[in-house]
Amino acid sequence: MTEKEKLIIYLSNFEISIKKQEGLIKLLGDRNIEELLSSDIENFSKDELQKIRLNYNKQKLDEYIKNIINSGIKILTIFSKEYPKSLLNLPDRPLILFAKGDLGLLNGRCLAMVGTRMASNYGKMITEKFAKKLAQSGFVIVSGLCYGIDSISHKNTLIVGGKTIAVIGSGLNHIYPAVNNSLAKDISENGLLLSEYPPSFEPKRYTFPRRNRIIAGLSQGVLITEAGLKSGTVHTKEYALEYGKDIFAVPGNITNSKSELPNHLIKIGQANCVTSPDDIIEFYGLQPQVTSNKSISLNFEEKMILDLLENEERTFEYLAEKSKIPTNILNSYLTTLEIRGLIKRLPAQTYAVI
Amino acid sequence: MLSKVLSFGLNGLEGFQVQIETDIIGGLPHFDIVGLGDKSVIEARERVKSAIRNSGFEFPVKHYTINLAPADLKKEGPLFDLGIAVGILAATEQIVEKSFEDYIFLGELSLDGTIKKVRGVLPILISARTLGFKKIIIPKDNSEEAKFISGIDIYPFSSLKELVIFLNKENSFPINPIKTKSFEEIEKINSNKLDFENVKGQKVAKRALEIAAAGGHNVLMIGPPGSGKSMLAKCFSGILPDLTFEEALEVTKIHSVAGELDLRQGIITERPIRTPHHTASTISLTGGGTHCKPGEISLAHNGVLYLDEFPEYSRQLIETLRQPLEDGYITVARANQTVTYPASFTLIASMNPCPCGYYGSKERECKCTPAQIHKYLSKISGPILDRIDIHIEVDNVSYKELNNNQKEECSSEIKQRVDKARKMQLERFKSSKNYCNAKMTVPQTKKFCKLSPDCEKLMELAFSNLKLSARAHDRILKVARTIADLDGLEDILPSHIAEAISYRSLDRKYLEV
Numbered sequence: 012m013t014e015k016e017k018l019i020i021y022l023s024n025f026e027i028s029i030k031k032q033e034g035l036i037k038l039l040g041d042r043n044i045e046e047l048l049s050s051d052i053e054n055f056s057k058d059e060l061q062k063i064r065l066n067y068n069k070q071k072l073d074e075y076i077k078n079i080i081n082s083g084i085k086i087l088t089i090f091s092k093e094y095p096k097s098l099l100n101l102p103d104r105p106l107i108l109f110a111k112g113d114l115g116l117l118n119g120r121c122l123a124m125v126g127t128r129m130a131s132n133y134g135k136m137i138t139e140k141f142a143k144k145l146a147q148s149g150f151v152i153v154s155g156l157c158y159g160i161d162s163i164s165h166k167n168t169l170i171v172g173g174k175t176i177a178v179i180g181s182g183l184n185h186i187y188p189a190v191n192n193s194l195a196k197d198i199s200e201n202g203l204l205l206s207e208y209p210p211s212f213e214p215k216r217y218t219f220p221r222r223n224r225i226i227a228g229l230s231q232g233v234l235i236t237e238a239g240l241k242s243g244t245v246h247t248k249e250y251a252l253e254y255g256k257d258i259f260a261v262p263g264n265i266t267n268s269k270s271e272l273p274n275h276l277i278k279i280g281q282a283n284c285v286t287s288p289d290d291i292i293e294f295y296g297l298q299p300q301v302t303s304n305k306s307i308s309l310n311f312e313e314k315m316i317l318d319l320l321e322n323e324e325r326t327f328e329y330l331a332e333k334s335k336i337p338t339n340i341l342n343s344y345l346t347t348l349e350i351r352g353l354i355k356r357l358p359a360q361t362y363a364v365i
Numbered sequence: 366m367l368s369k370v371l372s373f374g375l376n377g378l379e380g381f382q383v384q385i386e387t388d389i390i391g392g393l394p395h396f397d398i399v400g401l402g403d404k405s406v407i408e409a410r411e412r413v414k415s416a417i418r419n420s421g422f423e424f425p426v427k428h429y430t431i432n433l434a435p436a437d438l439k440k441e442g443p444l445f446d447l448g449i450a451v452g453i454l455a456a457t458e459q460i461v462e463k464s465f466e467d468y469i470f471l472g473e474l475s476l477d478g479t480i481k482k483v484r485g486v487l488p489i490l491i492s493a494r495t496l497g498f499k500k501i502i503i504p505k506d507n508s509e510e511a512k513f514i515s516g517i518d519i520y521p522f523s524s525l526k527e528l529v530i531f532l533n534k535e536n537s538f539p540i541n542p543i544k545t546k547s548f549e550e551i552e553k554i555n556s557n558k559l560d561f562e563n564v565k566g567q568k569v570a571k572r573a574l575e576i577a578a579a580g581g582h583n584v585l586m587i588g589p590p591g592s593g594k595s596m597l598a599k600c601f602s603g604i605l606p607d608l609t610f611e612e613a614l615e616v617t618k619i620h621s622v623a624g625e626l627d628l629r630q631g632i633i634t635e636r637p638i639r640t641p642h643h644t645a646s647t648i649s650l651t652g653g654g655t656h657c658k659p660g661e662i663s664l665a666h667n668g669v670l671y672l673d674e675f676p677e678y679s680r681q682l683i684e685t686l687r688q689p690l691e692d693g694y695i696t697v698a699r700a701n702q703t704v705t706y707p708a709s710f711t712l713i714a715s716m717n718p719c720p721c722g723y724y725g726s727k728e729r730e731c732k733c734t735p736a737q738i739h740k741y742l743s744k745i746s747g748p749i750l751d752r753i754d755i756h757i758e759v760d761n762v763s764y765k766e767l768n769n770n771q772k773e774e775c776s777s778e779i780k781q782r783v784d785k786a787r788k789m790q791l792e793r794f795k796s797s798k799n800y801c802n803a804k805m806t807v808p809q810t811k812k813f814c815k816l817s818p819d820c821e822k823l824m825e826l827a828f829s830n831l832k833l834s835a836r837a838h839d840r841i842l843k844v845a846r847t848i849a850d851l852d853g854l855e856d857i858l859p860s861h862i863a864e865a866i867s868y869r870s871l872d873r874k875y876l877e878v
Contacts, residue, residue, distance in 0.1 A: 128735050132725075158735035190739055268730070328766065331568055338568040339848070343863035350827045350863070358718065358725025359589075359760045360569060 012076070014043050016088045021072055023107045023209050025062055031055060032106055045069065084183055084210055085110045093117070098228045101254060105207035105225060109183050112203035116174050119151035122291070123230035125223075125247045126160030126238045131269050132324060132357045134237030137261055138163045139355075140365065141236060144288035146173025148297060153178065153230050155222065156191055156198070160236055165194060168202075175202040178226050180219040182212035223247040232257035234291065235282065238272040245272065248281070258282040259291055307351065312336055312344055317364060320354060324363035368455035368462055371469045372448035373493060374433075374440045375485040377657065377704035378618055380492030384434045385445060387452035392428040398449070400433030403441045403656075412443070412474045413450045420478035420526040422459050429453065439702070441656055444483040447472035447502070450525055451532075464532045468520075469493055469501040478525040482506035484624035487617055490514045500542075502528065508543055509631030510621055513614070518542035548610040548632070558635075559600045562775035566766040570597050573757045573868055575779050578604045579786035580847030581801030583690070583712040583752060585675065585745075587870060588759030590722045594715035597759065598671045601713060602638045603776040605669070606787050612667045615707060619659050619666055637668035639710075643677040651685055652706050653697035662689050663706040675714040676744035683749055686712070690752040693804075712753065716745075728761060742871070747836070754803060754840045756870040786850040802847045807839070814842040816857060823859045827866050837872040841865045 015036055021044065022032050031054060039047050048064050055063075079086060087094045087108040095117040098104045122145060126134065138160050146152055146168040154161040156177040168175040177198045181187045183206050186195045198204050207225065208218065220243055227233055227250035235258070238244035251258050260282035263270025276282035285291055289299040309317070315334050319325060331341055345362060348354045354362050370385040383400075396410050417424045431449055433440050448470040454460045471489060472480040486507040493501055494517045501519055503511060508521040519542050522528045531540050561571060570586065574597060577584045586594045608616065616633045620626050626633075641650055641661040652660030662670055672678060689695045693709035718724040719738040724731040733741075750756075790801050793813060799805060805813065816824065824841070827833060833841075842857075844865040849857045 129731070158739075188736060188739070326760065327569055328566055328760075328763075338572045339864055340860070342569065342572070342867045343860040346827075346863040346867045347823070347859075350823065350830050350866075352830060358758070359727065360758050361725075361727075 013090065015039060016086075016090055017072060017076070018044050018047070019088045019090075019106045020076055020086060021067065022063070023207075024066075025059070027059060027063075029103055029106060031059075036106075044072075079109070079210060082184075082210070083111060085114065087114075095229060097121070097230075098225065101224070101228050103224060104228070107207060108225075109206050109208070109210060110203060111183055111199040112201075113174070114203065116151050116176055116203045117229065119174060120149060120295070121153050121176065121230040122150040123153040123226045123233040123247065123251075124160065124164040124236065125154060125226065125233060125244050126236045127242050127244070127269050128157055128159035128161075129269070130159045130163065130237055131267060132361060132363070133263060133267070134160065134269055135163055135357070136324075136355065136363055136365070138236045139167045141234065141261070141288050141291075142167040143171045143173075145234075145291060146175070147171050148288070148292050148299070150291075151176060153226050155179065155219070155226055156186070156195060156204075157219075158188060158190075160238075162191055162194060165198060165202075169197055176205060176229065177202070178205045178222050178229070180206075180208075180222040181214035182206060182208050182210040184210040185213055187214040219243060220246040224250040227251040227256055228254055230256060231295070232259055232291070234259040234261070234285070235273050235276065236261045237263060237267075237269045239268055240271045240275065242272060248272075248276065252281065257294070259285045259294075261285055307353070312340075313348060316341075316344060316348065317353065320362060320364045324357060324361050327360040327362070330362065366456045366458065368452045370448045370452040370455065370465070371467075371498075372445050373469055373471060373489040374438065374445075375442070375489065375622060376438070376702070378488050378622055378659075378706060380485070380489035381438065382493075382496065383438075383440065383445065383448075385448040385452045386432040386434060387449070387456040388430045388432075389425075389453075389456045390428045390430075394426045395428045395430075397429065398431040398433070400431075400436045401439050402433060402445070403439065405443050406433070406440055406445055409443065409446045409449055409474075412446055412476060413453065415476040416446075416474040416478045416525055417450055417453060419476060420524065420529070422454060422529070423457065424453070425457055442483065442485075443473035443481075444471050444485070446474040447480060447504075447525070447528075450474055451528070454529060460529055460532050464534065467498075467500055468532075469498055471502065471507075472504045472522075474525065480504045480522055480524060480528070484626075485622045486510055487514070487614075487621040490517065490519070491614075491618065493517060510617060510626055512543060512546045512631050513548060513610075515545045546631075548613065558603045558776075559596060560603060560776045561600045561779060562773050564593060564596060564600060565769070565773060566762040567593060567597060567759060569867075570757055570759045571774075571779075573755050574601050575604065575783060576844060576847050576851065576868075577601070577711065577713075577755055578606075578779075579783045579802075579851050580754075580790070580843065581711060581803040582754035582844060582847065583803070584714070585750075585753045585756045585871065586713070586715040586759050587718050587756065588715070589717060589726045589728070589761060592759045592761045594759050595671075595673055598640075598669070598673075598713045598715065599638065600776060601671075601711075602636045602669050604779045604783050605636045605711075606780070606784050608634060608636060608667060616667050619663050619706065623659050623664060625664065637665055638671060639665040639668070640671045640673065643672070643674050645678075645682070647679075647682050647685055650682060651689075651695050651697060653699060653704070657697070657699065657702075657704055659706045660695070662686070662695060662708040662710060665710040666707045668710055670710045670712050672712070672714045675716040676741055680744075680746075684746070687748055687752070690749075714753070715759075718742075718758075726761065745871070750871060751836050751840075754844050755868045756872070757868055758870055782851055785853065786847065789850045789853070802843050802850070805843055805846075810839055810842055814846050814857060816842075816862075817859075819859050820857060820862050823862050827862075831866070833866070833869065834872045837866075837869050841869065844868060 093114050142164045152168040152175045154164045156179050223246040233251040260273035260276045277284045292299045368387045372383045373380040374383045455462045482504045487510045505521040505523040511519045639661045648654050650660045689708040695708045696705045719733045721732045723729045845857050845861040848861040
């Protein structure tokens with residue numbers, strides 16, 4: 012490991028702006044870090060200088076790096092071979108990335124799926140549908156491992172055996188929200204977990220919008236399924252625009268506050284309107300895969316239920332009233348259909364076709 | 366002079382024999398009661414003194430010592446008043462001692478000599494009968510609850526004076542013991558219970574409660590405010606099977622000890638439903654305290670314990686339910702004794718899906734953050750969820766449904782099906798202590814819930830596709846067993862399994878954000 016890389020790793024422990032860090036790296040030249048720190052350094056505040064000067068200890072730093080690598084975390088700096096090319100030319104590229112998992116995914120055809128943390132039933136359904144289909148078509152799904160659209164995208168990608176990258180706004184040993192710990196473990200085994208913060212870094216308010224630039228930067232396009240006008244997704248969209256990435260949005264009901272952002276983006280022409288995963292697949296000139304509709308044998312009642320659910324999600328009471336099937340029988344039909352993956356159960360006794 | 370009178374004290378739900386010894390000697394005026402009595406026993410001095418005088422008897426100025434034997438057992442409550450008074454009257458030779466030596470005396474005295482009702486008469490009667498006593502004197506106000514005990518002569522009295530006349534046989538008309546009734550003779554008091562007939566819609570919830578009643582399963586209802594969770598729970602006790610005499614006696618015993626018996630109502634004929642508030646203290650729920658009394662969960666014995674807003678109860682309180690839910694009784698350890706109360710109830714709990722109550726609702730948008738919802742749902746710990754077989758969602762009923770004139774099924778029709786299913790279970794478990802599917806042990810589940818290959822396949826698919834948690838497995842089997850019983854079938858069909866799976870809302874991931 013070169014002295015420059017070591018310096019980047021050392022600096023990542025202090026919350027110093029990327030510009031200043033780049034300045035220090037330039038200043039380093041062929042010297043070692045000790046010499047650099049004892050020389051005159053401009054542009055830094057007194058506090059910052061004191062912090063980086065007092066904390067430096069060559070032995071400790073070497074040990075720190077060894078510990079990180081031994082814990083299975085890979086360190087990518089802008090000087091590493093594996094550092095993603097898509098990020099290298101961004102104006103505010105992260106100087107360092109900590110990673111767990113398959114680094115090969117960074118060179119894949121990445122597509123970001125982002126959105127609200129509180130998805131509506133509609134948002135959950137379409138995100139699931141898009142994530143599964145896109146992952147099966149070979150896209151690497153990039154998202155932020157948060158609640159809502161993020162975790163739905165990751166989970167469903169993994170379910171169909173697809174590849175996914177999670178860029179998180181905290182250290183790799185500090186998954187936030189903690190509920191997603193097991194999902195993070197899954198991703199580190201079957202995908203890639205990425206963070207620009209050192210492993211023990213605790214999440215802060217500003218780190219989440221910051222990591223959105225990595226999500227946007229890694230991806231060829233950003234798909235927004237459901238988000239409010241003030242959502243953090245706005246940041247991802249802004250970065251994507253700045254970096255010249257494609258933006259896709261799924262339209263939604265105009266009365267649904269969670270569909271405001273996609274509808275707005277479509278209206279002002281910033282996003283491509285997509286209504287099916289195939290739209291994105293075709294946009295990139297790929298062949299949409301024809302999923303063979305397995306002929307599933309359904310009995311009369313099951314067909315009737317599927318017909319009733321055709322256009323809209325429906326409540327149990329509605330289905331019971333229209334189909335006239337007794338409660339207990341209907342309940343078991345619905346569960347069977349769900350187990351066979353034909354319909355989905357949503358909160359408040361609501362069902363929808365997938 | 367010395368006299369000895371029999372009485373009974375109460376320890377938990379068991380009566381124990383107490384001998385009241387009265388010794389009167391000359392000397393300075395003094396009145397002392399010894400034998401580990403609590404405050405209300407010590408205060409008997411003043412009540413007894415006044416009651417004797419105001420009934421027209423003499424209370425000579427002398428040195429009185431009263432001993433309640435055995436002296437090492439704690440005695441509580443005013444039920445020894447009557448015995449002490451009779452003892453003093455005997456020691457002062459105002460009653461012939463021979464006349465009462467085989468009687469037991471229970472009752473609190475009022476200053477004017479009236480005998481007032483006391484709590485715990487029923488359990489004492491049962492204990493006294495078991496110990497072979499033949500005659501007992503009780504307050505008249507307690508006579509209703511005593512009517513179902515045969516094999517012991519019970520004499521109700523309303524005043525000390527009457528009692529003395531009776532004991533001295535001064536009255537030429539003999540007073541007879543109360544006539545006992547058999548359980549079948551009692552008029553079942555219909556306490557205006559809510560009927561499922563009045564609940565519109567809520568088909569899934571009704572069906573789930575029917576299954577719960579049939580198999581003795583605990584239920585958790587999840588739904589927004591105003592969706593009718595409480596109403597459903599209140600209707601629930603109406604579809605449970607009738608109490609048998611033994612069960613009714615047990616319930617009445619507990620209510621008698623807690624002092625919760627209605628005067629008019631001798632024996633409790635309906636399954637109780639208790640609804641403690643979520644601010645209730647742990648002791649009020651489990652029982653115990655200074656004056657050891659059964660708590661809410663014991664008062665719900667053989668009935669229903671309904672806990673509304675389940676996550677609002679303190680963690681500690683919810684966790685104390687674990688032992689009773691498992692064993693059917695609660696053991697309350699106090700500093701100087703341990704009491705066990707029966708507490709075998711069906712738990713009906715209800716909760717909102719999130720702190721604001723509207724997560725997933727179509728009527729209003731939920732205002733909670735994902736973290737809040739997650740925290741709220743995870744307030745119910747795994748071990749408690751393990752003991753609740755059925756989780757259902759209850760949603761608001763639309764105006765259209767509220768106003769349709771379609772006739773809903775009434776409770777008595779549902780109850781018939783429940784009774785039939787229970788009968789099957791009694792037959793199945795006749796060689797074991799168990800009486801319903803919910804209480805099946807692991808080997809019993811293995812034996813009675815055998816799955817056909819079709820069912821096995823469905824279960825396997827369900828676990829992999831719906832991401833059920835492992836703890837759901839046995840719960841689903843038990844509920845499926847009950848559903849099969851409701852259909853009158855010995856074999857569990859795939860449709861039974863499928864229906865049972867639909868009642869595992871909290872194990873399923875669709876509620877997650």
